[in-house]
Amino acid sequence: MDHTQAEADLTLKVSRRVSAADRVAVIELRDPFGGDLPAWTPGAHIDLVLGPRLVRQYSLCGDPSNRSVWRIAVLREPDSRGGSEQLHTAAYENDLISVRGPRNHFLLDSAPRYLFIAGGIGITPIIPMITTVAAAGAEWELHYCGRSLASMAFHEELKSISPDRVELYSRDQPASIDLDGLLANPRPDTLVYCCGPESLLRAVEQRCAGWPEGALRTERFAPKEQGEPVRQGAFEVELAQSGVTLTVPEGTSILDALEAAGVQVLSSCQEGTCGTCETAVLSGEADHRDSLLTDAERAANNTMLICVSRAAGPRLVLDL
Amino acid sequence: MTSQAAPVVTTPSLPDDPFSTEILTDPYEFHQRLREAGPVVRLAHYDLYAMGRFDEVHASLRDWETFISGRGAGLADFARETPWRPPSLLLEADPPNHTVTRNVMNGIVSPRAVRALREGFSVLAEEIAERMVERGEFDAVADLAEVYPLQVFPDAVGLPATGRENLLPYGALAFNAFGPDNELRRAALAGAAAVQEWIAASCQREALAPGGFGAQIWAAADRGDLLPEQAPLLVRSLLSAGVDTTVYGIANTLYSLASNPDQWDVLHADPKLARFAFDEALRWESPVQTFFRTTSREVDVAGTVIPEGSKVLLFLGSANRDPRHWGEDANRLDIRRKASGHVAFGMGVHQCVGQPLARLEVELVLTALARRARRIELTGTPVPKLNNTLKGWSSVPVRVEAA
Numbered sequence: 001m002d003h004t005q006a007e008a009d010l011t012l013k014v015s016r017r018v019s020a021a022d023r024v025a026v027i028e029l030r031d032p033f034g035g036d037l038p039a040w041t042p043g044a045h046i047d048l049v050l051g052p053r054l055v056r057q058y059s060l061c062g063d064p065s066n067r068s069v070w071r072i073a074v075l076r077e078p079d080s081r082g083g084s085e086q087l088h089t090a091a092y093e094n095d096l097i098s099v100r101g102p103r104n105h106f107l108l109d110s111a112p113r114y115l116f117i118a119g120g121i122g123i124t125p126i127i128p129m130i131t132t133v134a135a136a137g138a139e140w141e142l143h144y145c146g147r148s149l150a151s152m153a154f155h156e157e158l159k160s161i162s163p164d165r166v167e168l169y170s171r172d173q174p175a176s177i178d179l180d181g182l183l184a185n186p187r188p189d190t191l192v193y194c195c196g197p198e199s200l201l202r203a204v205e206q207r208c209a210g211w212p213e214g215a216l217r218t219e220r221f222a223p224k225e226q227g228e229p230v231r232q233g234a235f236e237v238e239l240a241q242s243g244v245t246l247t248v249p250e251g252t253s254i255l256d257a258l259e260a261a262g263v264q265v266l267s268s269c270q271e272g273t274c275g276t277c278e279t280a281v282l283s284g285e286a287d288h289r290d291s292l293l294t295d296a297e298r299a300a301n302n303t304m305l306i307c308v309s310r311a312a313g314p315r316l317v318l319d320l
Numbered sequence: 321m322t323s324q325a326a327p328v329v330t331t332p333s334l335p336d337d338p339f340s341t342e343i344l345t346d347p348y349e350f351h352q353r354l355r356e357a358g359p360v361v362r363l364a365h366y367d368l369y370a371m372g373r374f375d376e377v378h379a380s381l382r383d384w385e386t387f388i389s390g391r392g393a394g395l396a397d398f399a400r401e402t403p404w405r406p407p408s409l410l411l412e413a414d415p416p417n418h419t420v421t422r423n424v425m426n427g428i429v430s431p432r433a434v435r436a437l438r439e440g441f442s443v444l445a446e447e448i449a450e451r452m453v454e455r456g457e458f459d460a461v462a463d464l465a466e467v468y469p470l471q472v473f474p475d476a477v478g479l480p481a482t483g484r485e486n487l488l489p490y491g492a493l494a495f496n497a498f499g500p501d502n503e504l505r506r507a508a509l510a511g512a513a514a515v516q517e518w519i520a521a522s523c524q525r526e527a528l529a530p531g532g533f534g535a536q537i538w539a540a541a542d543r544g545d546l547l548p549e550q551a552p553l554l555v556r557s558l559l560s561a562g563v564d565t566t567v568y569g570i571a572n573t574l575y576s577l578a579s580n581p582d583q584w585d586v587l588h589a590d591p592k593l594a595r596f597a598f599d600e601a602l603r604w605e606s607p608v609q610t611f612f613r614t615t616s617r618e619v620d621v622a623g624t625v626i627p628e629g630s631k632v633l634l635f636l637g638s639a640n641r642d643p644r645h646w647g648e649d650a651n652r653l654d655i656r657r658k659a660s661g662h663v664a665f666g667m668g669v670h671q672c673v674g675q676p677l678a679r680l681e682v683e684l685v686l687t688a689l690a691r692r693a694r695r696i697e698l699t700g701t702p703v704p705k706l707n708n709t710l711k712g713w714s715s716v717p718v719r720v721e722a723a
Binding site for chain 2: 050198202205206259264265266267268269270273274275276278291292293294297303
């Protein structure tokens with residue numbers, strides 16, 4: 001996990017929008033005033049904030065050395081998702097979009113040789129990886145599968161980098177991907193990067209069981225992540241109803257500290273998603289670390305989820 | 321990625337049918353044998369895997385990547401069988417698709433939205449508690465548990481006034497349908513058509529009153545947070561999961577307290593404990609007893625290698641009484657115990673989205689009763705209500721003594 005890149009809240013302009021394949025739109029984002037965008041590394045993704053609660057992640061698939069533009073590719077999935085549908089119908093050229101990031105949970109490590117396996121729209125994080133390793137002179141090959149060539153974004157661009165290193169598989173191509181053959185012999189000099197639908201990830205994982213630990217790199221959806229707490233170290237919590245004041249040490253939740261002190265408090269998920277432990281804040285500022293309260297509720301600072309949220313200052317007074 | 325040589329264990333097997341009348345009526349003796357047999361047990365009757373200990377049930381509920389819901393939360397494997405209805409976008413879906421619909425529902429059944437309902441719910445809770453204490457003797461199921469949620473919940477959703485009598489049969493149907501092809505499931509499905517018709521009509525935009533949860537789901541579709549065809553299915557989730565569960569929750573809580581009158585004394589002395597009493601009753605007599613998951617990969621659980629594509633039956637009610645987690649007195653009802661973290665609402669990404677609403681409804685009605693009644697006791701033998709997923713009662717006759 002890479003925390004070296006500071007995460008930014010940006011408002012970017014859709015500078016270009018073109019169709020890249022069946023149901024795939026490529027969207028380019030720029031700073032509306034022409035400034036540089038934050039630096040990123042291959043495998044990074046950004047959050048597009050499409051509505052109060054609609055945040056979608058897209059891998060950056062352009063050139064990391066070009067700081068003036070970010071490129072993403074969006075698959076329209078009419079059967080399942082709200083986000084991609086909205087982007088498809090609402091992100092027109094010159095529109096402004098809220099963006100957070102970039103963030104990288106799919107880091108490209110250096111190796112003498114790479115095996116890239118991509119399925120469908122999963123090609124997007126692989127593209128900057130390939131341009132980077134190709135420029136560095138590493139050995140690499142890409143195996144890219146999709147429903148049909150027409151549905152496979154960027155296949156021509158990829159072929160043009162190195163025709164012999166790129167294999168395309170689809171129903172309209174003669175050969176289908178031979179994962180057993182590709183992954184039959186574990187090689188200590190090779191990293192396998194795979195991105196695509198769950199079925200492909202599972203199939204590759206099974207066949208990599210005999211490969212060295214860490215040889216296979218995949219990217220999957222992960223629950224909402226929180227940054228570091230606002231305040232390092234302990235803080236005090238005063239319970240207004242019972243008159244008790246206790247110290248919550250660093251690394252201990254308010255909930256655990258209350259229970260350790262014998263205060264009966266209700267909780268359930270203990271990860272900031274269910275809302276059962278919601279407690280009124282009478283004074284002091286909370287560092288909200290839950291996945292439930294809205295931005296307005298956080299700003300109002302009159303309630304908090306004590307299982308994960310902490311104090312932003314030295315002291316909180318709770319209605320307990 | 322490399323597979324470690326796991327200790328070889330022989331997975332124990334039990335012959336019992338957990339969906340038999342005997343075990344559905346009184347599951348606790350079976351639960352104990354299940355937990356004692358091992359962390360993972362084969363149920364030979366259905367040729368499936370089961371877990372009854374807290375640690376494994378809790379971990380499996382949280383591991384949504386391995387124990388997936390998209391192949392159904394019942395015995396039927398949607399990869400092999402056609403579901404009896406279009407699958408739920410919440411209960412029978414996995415991330416990332418599940419994340420989109422779940423986020424929409426979290427926004428609608430939010431802490432703020434639930435707080436806004438408190439005052440209206442409270443008036444009705446006080447009224448019904450007043451009536452019950454005046455009567456002195458009543459049936460905790462027919463006179464209270466089946467009445468109060470149906471006064472408050474359908475209005476919160478914005479359902480049409482006519483046809484609400486379909487809500488309880490639909491809930492019973494949905495929860496029976498998770499089970500095997502037994503008499504309960506067949507009988508439920510046989511009567512399904514008319515009920516499903518009313519439910520489907522009530523999920524449409526034009527059927528739902530402005531401002532309710534249902535209308536807000538449609539508003540989310542208008543904003544582009546959902547696809548229009550997803551909206552009625554999410555309204556349906558409210559109707560299948562929001563009524564019966566609360567009815568059972570209230571009835572089971574009153575059953576628990578009436579059969580442990582010393583605990584009512586504790587509650588009456590401090591009615592603010594109502595929230596804790598409900599939580600402990602959910603642990604002790606869990607309305608939702610079981611859910612299935614399907615393995616998305618081969619997985620080693622405590623030495624048992626479960627193959628990819630296996631149905632796994634998770635016994636929530638058993639986990640909630642596992643002495644390994646709750647201590648030697650796990651079978652005792654104790655409203656002052658730390659019951660938090662029980663799995664009666666599930667756990668992880670699929671944990672009940674309506675939890676704050678259920679907690680509000682029960683807190684209000686139980687507080688209102690606890691303030692007014694100094695004693696509660698059973699006046700007859702409670703009559704079990706059988707369902708393939710839910711444990712509850714069709715009758716709990718009680719007497720209360722006014723304070």
